Amino acid sequence: MTSDTVTRPRRVKTRMRPAQRRTAVKTWANTAAIAVVALVFTFPFIWMFFTALKPEDEVFSSSPTFVGSEVRWQNFSDAWTLVPFGRFIFNGFFVSILGALLSIIVAVLSAYAFSRLRFKFRDRLFLLYVLTLVLPQEVLVVPLFIMMNKLGLVDTYAALIVPFAFTAFGTFLMRQFFLTIPLEYEEAALIDGASRFRTLWSVLLPQLTAPLSVLAVFSFIGYYNSYLWPLIVINSQDLATVPLGLSMFTGERGTQWSLMMAAATLAVIPSLIIVALLQRQLIKGVALGGFGGR
Amino acid sequence: MAISTSPGVIASSEAVAPAADQPAVRIPTPAGKKKKGDGLTALAYLAPGFTGFVFFIVVPLIGSLVISLFEWPLFGSPTFIGFANYEKLFGDPTFYTVLLNTVIFAFVYTAVNLALALGVSLWLTTKLKFSGFWRVIFFLPAITPMVANALIWRLMLSQDGLLNSLLGTFGIEGASWLSDSRFALLAVITMSVWQSFGYNVIVLSAGLGGIPKEILEASRVDGTSAWNRLRFIILPMISPSLFFTMTMTMIGAFQVFVQPQILTQGGPGESTNTFVLYLYRNGFVFDKLGYASALAWILFIVVMLITALQFAGQKKWVNYDK
Numbered sequence: 001m002t003s004d005t006v007t008r009p010r011r012v013k014t015r016m017r018p019a020q021r022r023t024a025v026k027t028w029a030n031t032a033a034i035a036v037v038a039l040v041f042t043f044p045f046i047w048m049f050f051t052a053l054k055p056e057d058e059v060f061s062s063s064p065t066f067v068g069s070e071v072r073w074q075n076f077s078d079a080w081t082l083v084p085f086g087r088f089i090f091n092g093f094f095v096s097i098l099g100a101l102l103s104i105i106v107a108v109l110s111a112y113a114f115s116r117l118r119f120k121f122r123d124r125l126f127l128l129y130v131l132t133l134v135l136p137q138e139v140l141v142v143p144l145f146i147m148m149n150k151l152g153l154v155d156t157y158a159a160l161i162v163p164f165a166f167t168a169f170g171t172f173l174m175r176q177f178f179l180t181i182p183l184e185y186e187e188a189a190l191i192d193g194a195s196r197f198r199t200l201w202s203v204l205l206p207q208l209t210a211p212l213s214v215l216a217v218f219s220f221i222g223y224y225n226s227y228l229w230p231l232i233v234i235n236s237q238d239l240a241t242v243p244l245g246l247s248m249f250t251g252e253r254g255t256q257w258s259l260m261m262a263a264a265t266l267a268v269i270p271s272l273i274i275v276a277l278l279q280r281q282l283i284k285g286v287a288l289g290g291f292g293g294r
Numbered sequence: 295m296a297i298s299t300s301p302g303v304i305a306s307s308e309a310v311a312p313a314a315d316q317p318a319v320r321i322p323t324p325a326g327k328k329k330k331g332d333g334l335t336a337l338a339y340l341a342p343g344f345t346g347f348v349f350f351i352v353v354p355l356i357g358s359l360v361i362s363l364f365e366w367p368l369f370g371s372p373t374f375i376g377f378a379n380y381e382k383l384f385g386d387p388t389f390y391t392v393l394l395n396t397v398i399f400a401f402v403y404t405a406v407n408l409a410l411a412l413g414v415s416l417w418l419t420t421k422l423k424f425s426g427f428w429r430v431i432f433f434l435p436a437i438t439p440m441v442a443n444a445l446i447w448r449l450m451l452s453q454d455g456l457l458n459s460l461l462g463t464f465g466i467e468g469a470s471w472l473s474d475s476r477f478a479l480l481a482v483i484t485m486s487v488w489q490s491f492g493y494n495v496i497v498l499s500a501g502l503g504g505i506p507k508e509i510l511e512a513s514r515v516d517g518t519s520a521w522n523r524l525r526f527i528i529l530p531m532i533s534p535s536l537f538f539t540m541t542m543t544m545i546g547a548f549q550v551f552v553q554p555q556i557l558t559q560g561g562p563g564e565s566t567n568t569f570v571l572y573l574y575r576n577g578f579v580f581d582k583l584g585y586a587s588a589l590a591w592i593l594f595i596v597v598m599l600i601t602a603l604q605f606a607g608q609k610k611w612v613n614y615d616k
Contacts, residue, residue, distance in 0.1 A: 023421065031423040038431045041488070044446045045434070047456060051449065060454040062462060110343035117332035117339065125344075132351055134541075136549045136597050138570045139590040142577050143357035144350065146366075166346030196335060225439045227552050228570070232578055243441035247556065257449055264442040271438040279430050282437070286493055287500035 045268065052076065052262035059257040072258070079249075079262035084237060088245030089270070091157075092224050095241055099161045100219035107170030107215060112200050114171065115178035116186070126175075129168040137164070138228065145232050159233045160241065164223070170215050177211040178204065214285040217278050224270070242267045358594075362587035372584070379588035388564055388572065389589070393596075396569040399483060400547035400600075407487050407543055408536070411494030416524070418495070419502050429499060433492035440489065444556035447485040448472065451557075472558050475565035482553050482566050489553075490546070494539040501535030502528070533612045541604050548597050569593050 051059055052075055054068035079085060113119070114126050144163050145154070153159040181204060189199045205212070227243040234240055240248060246267055249260050275282065362379050366372040383389050414432060418425045435443050450456045451471040458468030471481045505528065513523050529536070551570040554560050560567035560575075573593065577586030 027421040027423060030420055034417060034422060034428050038428055042431060042434065044443070044450060044488070045438075047450060048442075048446045059449075060452075060459075062454070062459050064456055064459045106343040106346060109339045113336045113339035117336040119333045119336035119340075122336070129347065132347075132355075134545055134597070134601050135351070135355065136545065136593060138549050138551070138573060139358055139594045140351065140354040141574075142583050142587045142590060143354035143361060145577075146357070146361070146583065147354070162346075163350045166343060166350050168347070168351075171343060221437060225437075225441075227439075227441055228574065232574070243439045243552075246439070246441045246445065260445060261449065264445050267442045268438045272434070275430060275434060275437050282433070283429070283496055286433070286496040 048261045048264050048268070051258060052079075052265045054258050056256055056258045075258050075262040076266065079259045079266065082256075082259060083245060083248055083263070085245060085263055085266060087238060088240050088242050089266070091239060091245075092242040092270075095157060095160045096220045096223035098157075099165055099223040100216045102161065102165040103167075103170050103219040104212060104215055106166055107174045108200070108205070108212075110171040111174035111178050112196075112204070115175045116196075129171055132168045133172065137167075141229060141232055144229075148233055154233055155235045155239060157239065160230060160239070161223075164226070164229070165219075170219070173211065173215055174208070177208055181207055210281075210284070213278070214281045217274065217281045218285050221271070221274065242270075355594075358587045358590050361584055362591055364584045366582075366584040366587070368578070368581050368583060375584070379585050382585065383588050383592070388567070391564045392567045392569050392572040395479060395565070395567060396548060396550065398479065399486075399550055399568060400544055403483050403486055403547050403550075404540060404543045406483070407491045407494060408540060410487065411491045411498055411539065412536075414491070415495045415498040415502055416528075418499055429492075429495060431492075432495050435489045436492045440552040441556055443489050444485060444553050447481075447488075448557050451481055451485075473562050475562050478558050478562060478566045482550075482557055485557060486547075486550065486553050490543075494543060497539050498532060498535050501532035505531045530613045534614055537604070537608050537612045541601060544600060544604065545597055548593065548600070569596075 050066045053071050053073065054075075055070060055072055058068040114122065114129075148154050148159045148163075185203050185207075186199045189203050190196070194203075224241070225243060226241070227247070230241050230244040231247070234244060237245075237248065246260075246263055249255075249263055361372075363374060363376060364372040365375050365378075418429055422428070452458075453470045453473070457471070461468040469477050471477045509527060509531075510523065513527055518527075549570055550568050551574065554566040554568050554571050555574075558566040560571050569589065570593070573586050573589040576582045576589060
């Protein structure tokens, strides 16, 4: 084959063409196949959206159609008012943004200490952090609830935000990245008399915007989707986050599936926007591991 | 440590060990300070994180053990009862049911999840247009709120939901998937796999992307069959990623809560009741925080055991040298 190419390029060229075309056809057939699979895979979301637009009495039908006898956009506004759904979304964002911020601050400071400073028991302490990476958080909810109760924090934003900002993962992740940055930059800054904090802030962090955004996105999603802990620690509708608010829907006036699906659509949209805007960070974060498996 | 090439950073023992004995990079300090290290500075940087770590992870973990020795109502004062909660637990038929359900869930879910994730990520390495886009598509339900996902499936799988009316058009009478004890756990597993395997597609894709192209090319030139290539080249080379996904998926599986809670409420009977769901109910519905804590510690031990077994087993099949 290679000698052919060298000695008689023209003939090879004509011989390659049908083969190339065959490859192209194969590629597109393959793409079509995965598109079909992807369509089936995402079908639950499609069905959710179309159900959200149906009149309630047409949700269940022996001959299902995508569009009912009328397209009821009104379901969305009804869902919005039946329960304070706007409030749930606000709570979700508020808790998730503050939670992600707190997680990042904690992770960056701890990771700096673990990767750049020397102190007694450093490595043993870090090992303890690493060991808790596989600890199921469900093991902690009972004592955490009792603590929140004793502190009078049950049914507060603080209870939603604070307890889960200190998981070892952020520290672990940021430390790994700190270790990849050569020391020369900081040494220069430190010798010039910059404080350690200044070095961290204006030398290290600017080089770590990618991992910081990964950590931010995943902390945000973790908080936004969390269900068990809000279910335990939040009693009032006013403080419910999105998943908790959605589950409250079942209680209100029986189950109205069209409104419930409208609410589910509203709940899913922020996640879809996040995926669309931040897919690179998401993929990077998952590929790095540690966020998986929920 | 090259972060980008090690999706198994947490799982590989190599990743942990160097952290412990290999000194992290050091900033040279003036000679006078050398003996002291950076103790005080370190304290300042570590204090916020470490305080929280102790307060919200270490103390609750130990607290959970202490609480399990009490009869502890939600409101009112606790009474010390020694190991009575554990004795009660081992005589509680529901405990065995939820343990069995959770184990079945964890193993079937992990196996199907990994098989699908491996299949799809291999598919994504073939000649395809927009492969990045498809990868993101399979990842979508892993990002959307689990409660919303589960509600959609409850609608589709209900007695006169979409699945059964579709089956009806083919003249098949569908079952009541969520309220028939023969199918309910299967439904919970299916929904869970749909929701989460996209995570593992991404991890495994990263692993597959790390295989040098020359190796695959060389084997193709040698005339190795696709199956042998998978069996003897690809799988060994992504074994760290496989091990990592397996371990994390299994740990996650033992924590299953939302899916049975929303889809079936643990029913019918106890057929989809899981460990964490039972823990939640005991603690926060039946008002028995002590009993729930005993359950929590058993869960902790089971998860640690299974994880330890997986780590012990990895020597046989996981290949870290590249």
